[in-house]
Amino acid sequence: MRENNLYVEDLATGRISQLTRDGSKRIINGTFDWVYEEELDLRDGWRWSPDGRSIAYWQLDTEGVPDYYLINDTDSLYPKITTIQYPVAGETNSAGRVWSAPTAIRN
Numbered sequence: 001m002r003e004n005n006l007y008v009e010d011l012a013t014g015r016i017s018q019l020t021r022d023g024s025k026r027i028i029n030g031t032f033d034w035v036y037e038e039e040l041d042l043r044d045g046w047r048w049s050p051d052g053r054s055i056a057y058w059q060l061d062t063e064g065v066p067d068y069y070l071i072n073d074t075d076s077l078y079p080k081i082t083t084i085q086y087p088v089a090g091e092t093n094s095a096g097r098v099w100s101a102p103t104a105i106r107n
Helices: 034-040
Strands: 007-009 015-019 028-029 046-048 055-061 067-072 080-085 096-101
Touching: none
Parallel strands: none
Antiparallel strands: 007 015, 028 055, 046 055, 055 096, 067 080
């Protein structure tokens, strides 16, 4: 996963194929945001089909999720403000849906 997009690597050839192209700060493919991880215990947001020809994956849309500011004072000598999208109680959560993508890998 890079820049909220999914990739697949053919281990026999080393060829890497990009499966999604719409990943952004707002669109998250194949993984979850804080709420889904912490509250619903969801981590990996993708699963192979039994024949290995496609991958089903979650896509989250964080539109409307408010920014939450944290002070990171452990990374360096000076503290830095870190922004994450985090809905406090009563705020909008990420909308989720499931997609599937064919892979270039064949058994």
